[in-house]
Structure formats: structure tokens, C-alpha cells
Amino acid sequence: AANPLKQLFTQGSRPAMGVWQMLPGANISRILARSGADWVMVDCEHGNIDDAAMHEAVPAIAALGVSPIVRIPDLQPWMVKRALDSGAHGILAPLIRTVEDVKNLVTAAKFPPEGKRGFGSPIAMQNFNPMPTFTEYLQQANESLLTMVQIETQEALDSVEEIAPLVDVIFIGPFDLGNNIGHPIIEGKMDPELDEAIERILKAAVSAGKKCGIFCTGGEQARQYADKGFHMISAKKCVHQGCLKVYTDPEEVCRY
Ligand code: 3PY
Structure with a gap:
């Protein structure tokens, strides 16, 4: 499929x-993409993947029929443009706050007339199978590329019902969300108010007919979120802070 995740x-x-890539290297991308994942998050917010490494990771993942999604470092139109031009099948914006933030993200991600994305990269279309022509990519991109925002601030949580209809996926970062609503995750323990916030976000996405994603630290937690109806779940591996293990046993838990 042109966009397997879509x-x-x-x-x-x-x-x-899905799985999370936080260290650079096309071979790491390949290991992760072959782990059984439907998508790999190329994380340019945290970890040490820079622009050049992103351009190596995205095609390595896409070549294996898995959707590369780029988490941009910050909500800047040029970052959205470079991520999508590298061939990402979608982008995830962290720490958004307002409805205005989300509208700006969508504008940056869509070609005119829906948005203001510039056109000209010869690279993007090579990361889809079958490979579209330049014109076909231009015609398909607005519809097929996935826009995702992270709900992980109090402000975004307060507006989540307004935000959800604007994007394809509402993605929960439970660690930042916990920190920002005054209920940090301590030793893996989630406060009931954080659980409540997560329920509210899932409900907002489902009511808007959109998808809801969440970051998990292990297989057991992932299974619980799958049972609750989440559509996009990270779990099977972990590549952060020097940990390079690909978790194949769903019971295994990686701790920060
Ligand atoms: C969070 O939990 O805050 C995340 O964004 C996961 O990377």
C-alpha cells in the first residue's frame, strides 16, 4: 500500500x-522495521536523530513496507516540510498547546489550496510503493499523509474536543502529559487523574471519528490500551537512552 499505516x-x-527510533542509523531503522511493526517513529524531538539522519532513516523504513512517521523537534513549518519531503508517511508534532497550533501544523503539512506546503522535493515519492509520479504525489499527498499531534499539555487537554476534528491522529505522550497536569508518572505508576485525562482524549478522538495513539513502555500496558480501543500503540521495542533492545516478548517491560 502507498501508506501502510493509513x-x-x-x-x-x-x-x-509501532516502535520508536531515537538513535541514528539506517541499520537501526531496518532492525526496527523488521520487528513486526506497522510504523516506526523517527524521533527528531528527543534522541540524536538530526536532519541528515532522518533522511537516512525514513527511506530505510519505507523500503520494508513499514510507515515511517517523523516526530518533528518543534512545531515549525520548515520542520514539517523537511520531514514530509524526506518521505515520511506522517508527522507527529509534540507539545502542542492551542487550536491555533494545530491549524498551523495542518497548513504546513498540506499543499495548496488546503495549506501552504512548498512543492519540489524529488525524494518524497520514492518512499511509496508503488512509486507515484511527481504529479501523482502532489495529487495524493494531502489525502494520504497523516497529521498527528501530541496531547501532553494542560492547554491542549482543555481544547482536545476542538483539536481532534482537525487532524488524523491524536497521540498521547503520557510522561509529558503527567508532568504538565501535575501528576507525573513515578516508577511507572499512573495517577487516576492522568488515567482520566487519557480517557478523555480517547473519547474526544473517537467522537470526532479520528484515531487515538499512545506511547507505552511495555507489552502488558500496550495490551491494556489495545483493549480500551486505542488505534496506534507503541510497545514492542525500545530504543532510547542507549537501550537498543528489540522487545519481542510482550511481557517484557523497559523502564526509563
Ligand atoms: C511522552 O510520554 O511524553 C512522550 O512523548 C513519549 O515519547
């Missing part, structure tokens, strides 16, 4: 499972 969302048969 296709999985359309089918709605099961949650899309």
Missing part, C-alpha cells in the same frame, strides 16, 4: 503497533 487505519481491523 491503510490499516482505514481497515480498522486491529491497532497499529
